[in-house]
Amino acid sequence: MGDRRGWYAQCGFESVAAGFIFPGRTTVVAATCLDSGDPLRITVRDGVVESEEPRGVVGYVDIPFRAWRPNLALA
Numbered sequence: 001m002g003d004r005r006g007w008y009a010q011c012g013f014e015s016v017a018a019g020f021i022f023p024g025r026t027t028v029v030a031a032t033c034l035d036s037g038d039p040l041r042i043t044v045r046d047g048v049v050e051s052e053e054p055r056g057v058v059g060y061v062d063i064p065f066r067a068w069r070p071n072l073a074l075a
Helices: 012-021
Strands: 026-032 041-046 048-053
Touching: 012 041, 026 048
Parallel strands: none
Antiparallel strands: 026 041, 041 048
């Protein structure tokens, strides 16, 4: 895993959480907004967001938190 430069995740939350696999290393998440098509870029190190482009990037899940467990396949 150490020399690999690219990985893929199934969702934005998973991609940011993947940084915990590489403690002490910077993880860059590059994606496209599914709503606008604009590029997104988030830099994370040890669970801390170091930078985000555009500023104020948020994640959205259209399932209430109380319903996450029964709908994990949809999230």
